Every structure is written in C-alpha cells, then in structure tokens.
Amino acid sequence: MVKRKQKSDRRQESDKVLGHDPFEGLDMEWINREEGELSIRVLGQDPFEDLDVEWVYEGVDELPTEPAQEEADRNPSAVRVAPAEIEARPIPRVTADKLRPADKLRPADKAPSEWRRPREFTVEQVVVEKFPLEQAVAEVETTRHPRPAERIQRGRPTSIADTEVLMPAATFHFPADFKWGVATAAHQVEGNNVLNDWWAWEQENGHIKNGHMSGLACDWWDNAEADFDRAAEMGLDALRLSIEWSRVEPRPGVFDDSALQRYGQMLQGLRERGIEPMVTLHHFTSPRWLAEQGGWENPEVVALFARFARRVVEALGRHCDLWCTINEPNVYGYMGYLEGVFPPGQSDLKTAMRVIRNMLVAHAAAYREIHTLQPDARVGLAHNMRVFDPVTRRSLLDRRAARMTDKVYNQAILTALTRGWWTPPLGFGLAWKVRGTLDWIGLNYYTRDLVTFDHTQSEALFNRRMQAEGAELLDGGYGEFYPRGMFRCLQRLARLGLPIYVTENGIPDDDDDQRPRYLLSHLHEMWHAIQLCYPVMGYYHWTLVDNFEWAEGWTLRFGLIALDPKTQSRTPRLSADLYAEIVRANAISSRVIDTYAPELRAEMLPR
DSSP: OHHHHHHHHHHHHHHHHHSSOTTTTOOOTHHHHHHHHHHHHHHSSOTTTTOOOGGGGTTOSOOOOHHHHHHHHHOGGGGOOOHHHHHHSOOOOOOGGGOOOTTOOSOTTSOHHHHSOOTTOOGGGEEEEEOOHHHHHHHHHHOSSOOOSEEEEESSSTTSOOEEOOOOOOEEEOOTTOEEEEEOOHHHHSOOOTTBHHHHHHTSTTSSGGGOOOTTTTOHHHHHHHHHHHHHHTTOOEEEEEOOHHHHOSBTTBOOHHHHHHHHHHHHHHHHTTOEEEEEEESSOOBHHHHHTTGGGSTTHHHHHHHHHHHHHHHHTTTOOEEEEEEOHHHHHHHHHTSOOSTTOOOOHHHHHHHHHHHHHHHHHHHHHHHHHOTTOEEEEEEEEEEEEESSTTOHHHHHHHHHHHIIIIIHHHHHHHHOEEOTTTOOEEOTTTTTOOSEEEEEEEEEEEEEEOTTOTTTTTEEEEOOTTOOBOGGGOOBOOTHHHHHHHHHHHTTTSOEEEEEOOOOOTTOSSHHHHHHHHHHHHHHHHHTTOOEEEEEESOSBOOOOGGGTTSOOOOSEEEETTTTEEEEOHHHHHHHHHHHHTEEEHHHHHHHOGGGHHHHSOO
16 A cells, blocks of 8 residues: 555656646557558458447447546446445356357347446456366366356355356467378278288288288278268368389389279379378388389389389379378388388398488489479478487486487488488488478377487487376377477478478377377467468378278277278267367367367366
C-alpha cells in the first residue's frame, strides 16, 4: 500500500512539472491502421473487414446510451447491482457440449440474459482459485475428457455456482500442399518374390524369427489396388512403394516387360485415386544372380544398378517423377555386413563400409540416368537417422563414443552426398562422383540410443548402446519412445538446404496402445520444425498394412491396418482413424488429441 501511494504522488508531481497530461490527445489509432494495412499487404484483404459481431448483442433489450456509458465509466459503483440481484441471476456453467461452432461462442440452450456477461461486476469482486499443478495433471491423466485446471468463483456472495473454464484449445495446421502418405517395400508386401536374395535367405533355418517366411506377404502383386482404395478412403495423397529388381531383371541383362507392365498398372491406379507415387529402386533386396556375383561388394554393381534404373524410368517415367534411388544404405551395410542378420550375413566393418560406399556411387549413377531421361525429375535417397546421446554427459569417453557413432552412422553419408568428401571409416579423399546428387533428402526416423564407451567393442567402434533408465520402450525391443528425435533430425537435415520428406516413421504395436501417442507426438514435433521454416514437404507413415518385417518376420506389426497373413483379412486399428482425421483436416486439433491420446494434452497444449 505504501508503494502504491508513492507512485501516485510521483504521478501528481509529474503533472505539476509538465503542466499538462502528457498522454492527452495521443493518437493510438495508428496501431489499428498499421495492422490493417499490413494485413492487406500480406493477405490481400482486411481479414476483419466483414467480421460479424452483431450476434453478441442479440436479445439484449437495450444498450446504454453514450452518456450513460460515459457515466458508468466514470463511476462504476453507480451501476453496480445489489447482492440479491446477483443471486437471482446465477452465472451458467460453461461446458464443451454447450458450445456452438467457433464463430458463435454462446451456449445455444441459454437465454441471452443468462449468458451475457454482466457489465456491473468490478475486478475486485472476482476471485481466481487455482488448482495445484499436481492435481490438474492427475485429472488430465485419469479422464478422457479433461477437467479444467482452474475455475472462477465470484467473491460476494459466495452462494453463486463456480464457472468452469475450458481447457486450452488449439489447431496445429500443416501447409496446404503438404503430402500425407504411407511407405511400403516390394518384398514386404508383394508376395512370392522367389528370385531375390531375401527369399533364399528365408529358406535357411535360423535366419528369420520363429521360422517365419514372407510367402504371400500382403498379396500386392495380384491385389494391391484393394489397399490403394483403403489409402484413398483415409484421404492419403501420397504412397511410397519400391520396384523389385529381381522381377524386372530376373537374369542378367534380361528384362521382363510383363513385370514392368504390372508396376505401370499399380502407379496408374495410384494416380487415378489422387495418390502421388514415390518409387524406390532398391529397398534391401537384390536379384539372386547379383548376389552370386558378390552383390554390393562388387564394384561392377554400380553400372548394373544404373542400367536397371534406366530401364525402369523408360517404362514407368510417364507415371512417376518422384524417385528414391536407394533405401537406407547405412542400415543395409550394417545389418548385412556387420550385424549379419540380413543377407549375406557377414560381420566385417571394412566390408560394410565398402558396401555403403558402392551404394552411394550407384545412387549417383542412377541419379544421372534418371535426369537424362527426365530432366525435371525429383531424385533423392532415404537416409535412416538415429539420435545418439552419451549415457553420461559429463563423461568425455561417453561423449566421444556417441559423437563417433553419430559421425559414422548419420553424418558420413550426408557429407559425401553434399560436400563430396569421404570421411573415415567410410573412406578418404574426394567424392566428386556423388557430390550434389540430391534433389531432396528423405528421413527415416524411429528412435534413439544412449551410447557408452566400451573398450571390448572394437568392431562397434568401442561403443555399447542402451536405453535411458525409466524410458518407455517400443514393442519387440525396437528402441525408446523418443519423439523429440524427430525434431532434432529435421533440424539437422534442414542445414543441407534441401527439401525434406519424412520417408518412414512408425512403430511396431500389435495392440495399438502406443501408436496413437507415437503418431501424434512425432507429427507435433514435425509441425514445430515446419513452423521454423524447415522445408518438410511430406510425411510417409510406416506402414499401411502389417507386413513381413525382415529378420523379425511377422512378429512386429507396424500397420495402421492389422493383417492376418493366412487369410489376408484386414482390420483397421484405431490409429488408422486417427491418421485419417489428421490427413483430412491437414491439421492436429485439440479434439483429436482428447479423443485418441488425452494424456498428451498437458504436453501438447500447456496452459
């Protein structure tokens, strides 16, 4: 109270010194004028010009005349009603089910005299009662329709009912031309790819979990259009699929035109449904004849892959101009030539690096072949990225181990493709053949690893990976639930100055108890990246229908739609409805959050 009195005294002294009120006659309308002019320049119109606000006064018998209003402003106590009158006009409880659309905020079932805010209340009569933060969070987590975190209570009289305040609402919009799709791979969905190295790999005992085989897979070779219809019904406008090299070129130099014709039918079917295809030329599988010649260890594979790419573009170029040359060279090299769980099942770091290097050179050769045939084509590569953080940030050894792992797994490929340098252990010297061979870059993101130094792991660059203590883990030991990694990877790729597609992102979740949260939280991180003008052009969820998941067989279920491989019956999961709602609205709304993952409200819509 003393401080307020001192401030008042100072104001009076200032008036005495100046001899007038320094703010008298000050034109504050320039704010509205300039904001209006700016809106017109940016939007081409004044967005508030035709805004209808007259409904606010509907049903009000009489508005105060200007002199009466001036008197009310000068002397608020003159129009204050008595407590008895206040009790006779209780303030209604405002709940979500009583709200009308966004342009009409009054409850439809209340008379105007009930919902109109009384002008006679003064600020000192309002008491705001806050719930403790812990209680608010608990309420959000335990109910599908969260209760408000605070409520307003009138001070005098105390008999008036509390008024509930709605929880925050927001809509996270995506760009109008943003692409929404799903990603697939030929061997995982087509069925009966008997001529590639993976089919042969499956026939040997111990290679696939539980002895599973791809078999008919999702029966796409004969019936892909049925799933295309499902994708279209969800509102998708993009779909990533791959071409099976062994179907197109079953023997060296011999091309099967009937196989190319079938792929042409698929791409045309997508176009007819308003779905843009992204075609991947190599997604983990190679012809058996190529494997017999040394596969990707053989330098001659570069010319062979370029020949294959040229033949595919000649046949299918009229249906597609968005090409992904190779999927995840780092995963292919590590899983097949270091971990040994993909064919050919080797475990040698030097060989793994040579394979990855050959794949990048082959990518560059295919890039040039495609642009020779299609000068306006958009050609890129899908790059798998994992976040590697040190287990102990204060440990120099852990930090160096994490940094080295990141450099080898994530950065070396990007450095070669954008700067034209080979970096250890991928190689040494200039990489001019591969430099500048990206029109866009694809991000495949799923999870992160914590890294600690381990001197016994020389083949793994002296690192050992683990998950954070207490972290939520994905099914099948697939990794840690870490949405922030999506933003971190997009932020890193944005520095390349290239358009970005999220070419894969998903989760193995048979009972669908994690996927809604995973999908919403990762899309929200992607939305944040877009708000910072990172050039993210589209999102391809992995995947539409449960498919054959390589060495894990049918044990990992990534599909928005559940599949029974024996009967080929399909059952949409709840997350399919969630993704469809996001796609159709081109946005994430607070209603969608509350419906599918209300536990995310406190995180995505903080007060």
